[in-house]
Amino acid sequence: MTSLRAGFVEGGRTILPVLPAAATVALAAGVAAPTAGLTPLQSVAMSVVVYFPSVMLAALDLIGDGVPAAVVVVTALVVGVRVVVLSLSIAPYFRRFSAGWKMALAYFLWTPVYALTVERFAAEPAADVRGYYLGLALPLWTTVQAAVVGGVAFSTSVPSGLHLEFIVPLAFIALLRRFVTDRTTVVAAVVGGGLAVPGVRLPLGLGVVVATVGGAAAGVLAARWGVR
Amino acid sequence: MTGHAAAPATAWLLIAALGVGTFALRLSFIGLYGRLGTLPPGVERALRFVPVAVLAALVLPALVTLDGPGGPAGGARLVAGVVGGVVAWRTDSMTATIAAGMATLWGVQLALG
Numbered sequence: 001m002t003s004l005r006a007g008f009v010e011g012g013r014t015i016l017p018v019l020p021a022a023a024t025v026a027l028a029a030g031v032a033a034p035t036a037g038l039t040p041l042q043s044v045a046m047s048v049v050v051y052f053p054s055v056m057l058a059a060l061d062l063i064g065d066g067v068p069a070a071v072v073v074v075t076a077l078v079v080g081v082r083v084v085v086l087s088l089s090i091a092p093y094f095r096r097f098s099a100g101w102k103m104a105l106a107y108f109l110w111t112p113v114y115a116l117t118v119e120r121f122a123a124e125p126a127a128d129v130r131g132y133y134l135g136l137a138l139p140l141w142t143t144v145q146a147a148v149v150g151g152v153a154f155s156t157s158v159p160s161g162l163h164l165e166f167i168v169p170l171a172f173i174a175l176l177r178r179f180v181t182d183r184t185t186v187v188a189a190v191v192g193g194g195l196a197v198p199g200v201r202l203p204l205g206l207g208v209v210v211a212t213v214g215g216a217a218a219g220v221l222a223a224r225w226g227v228r
Numbered sequence: 229m230t231g232h233a234a235a236p237a238t239a240w241l242l243i244a245a246l247g248v249g250t251f252a253l254r255l256s257f258i259g260l261y262g263r264l265g266t267l268p269p270g271v272e273r274a275l276r277f278v279p280v281a282v283l284a285a286l287v288l289p290a291l292v293t294l295d296g297p298g299g300p301a302g303g304a305r306l307v308a309g310v311v312g313g314v315v316a317w318r319t320d321s322m323t324a325t326i327a328a329g330m331a332t333l334w335g336v337q338l339a340l341g
Contacts, residue, residue: 024322042239049247059246061286069242077249079282085275088257088267095261106255163333166305169290170312170329172283174322179280192281193288200289208285215281216274223273 004131011116011135018112022140023147025053028171030151032057035165036064040152047148051107051141054175055080061168062208075208086114093121093129101130108137183227188219304336 026047033043033056050056059076067075086109094102113136121129155164180186192215199207267275291309293302312329319325 021322024326028322028326038239039236042236042243046243046246049243050250052250055246055250058282058286059242061290063239063242069238069245072242073245073249075282076246077253078278080250080253082275082279083250083253084256085267085272087254091257091261094258099259102258103255106258107251109254109258162330163337164330166290166308166330166333167326169287169309170326171322172287173309173312173329174316174320174325176280176283176287177316177320179283185277185280188277188281189284193284196285196289197292199285200293207289208282211285212278212282215284216277219277219281220270220274 003128007128007131007133008135011132011137012139013135014116014120014132015112015136015139018116019139019143022053022112023143025057025171025175026144026147027151028167029053029056029060030148030153031155031164032060032064032151032168033148034152034155036060038063040156043152044145044149047145051144052080052083052110053144053148057168057171064165064168071206071209075212078209078212083109083111086111090114090118092125093117097130105130105133105137108134108141110137110140113137113140184219184222187222187227188215191215191218304333304340307336308333 029047030043033046034040038046038060046056046059047053050059055076058079059072062072062075087106090109094105097105113133116136117129117133120132121127158164176189180189192211194211195214196207196211199211201207202210287309291306308329311332312325315321315328316325
């Protein structure tokens with residue numbers, strides 16, 4: 001058990017530099033939630049239940065546009081679907097744990113926690129990663145929830161003429177920069193964005209879904225044709 | 229963009245569905261380790277492009293519409309989005325991107341009265 005505690009302390013120290021960036025995206029989600037029409041309680045509940053700021057931002061963007069709930073859920077989950085790859089990659093480290101532990105650890109799975117855990121334990125795949133993983137995850141979770149609460153409080157106390165809803169596309173632009181890593185991802189972004197502009201005329205907010213499929217397909221084709 | 233408040237029951241259902249959905253995505257391979265195998269390489273390749281495509285698809289319609297920038301208010305959004313993009317690429321900082329974009333939006337709107 002002492003190794004669990006030592007791992008927890010080490011993880012807590014490692015996650016510190018990541019907290020400001022996580023707080024910013026969570027703050028943006030907190031500001032956006034009441035702007036999209038959620039009550040403060042719903043806003044915070046969404047953050048705790050979903051615990052995925054980019055998924056939350058996407059959902060809020062579409063809720064604010066009055067898109068039907070089913071399309072909101074599908075599109076927002078598409079934003080989060082990359083976490084499946086993280087789940088696949090980290091699964092071997094969790095294989096010995098009980099179903100309850102697996103569920104608890106899965107709830108906290110997010111890119112920084114995944115990346116730091118896999119980096120730390122790549123050379124010792126048989127080690128017990130729980131202490132370190134939770135040492136990363138709990139400060140990150142606490143920071144995200146605190147920032148969302150702060151964002152909600154700020155959002156409900158300023159006049160609507162400030163157009164705080166514009167924080168959402170700006171946050172997406174900053175996130176987009178991190179995913180544009182080579183020319184194939186540029187192709188996916190240009191085609192996805194380009195299809196979405198006329199796509200707003202499609203019913204039920206399906207334009208975003210069509211544009212995403214088109215953009216991802218364009219990226220795959222570009223890679224196949226040797227673009228790099 | 230405000231005022232589209234969903235009915236309360238719808239909002240709670242939506243939150244629950246998003247929670248179940250994200251949890252299922254996270255648990256997928258962790259929960260079914262050894263039983264689910266691996267993703268087909270084609271699917272894994274396509275998944276790499278999903279975040280970038282969906283983010284672009286959410287951003288661009290917020291900046292431009294088919295009818296052009298859509299009047300002075302729309303023009304301010306386009307200019308603020310471009311400024312935010314430049315700052316994002318230069319700094320890789322979400323805080324700087326949001327600050328520069330919002331400052332530009334307010335500045336242009338003030339200038340246009």
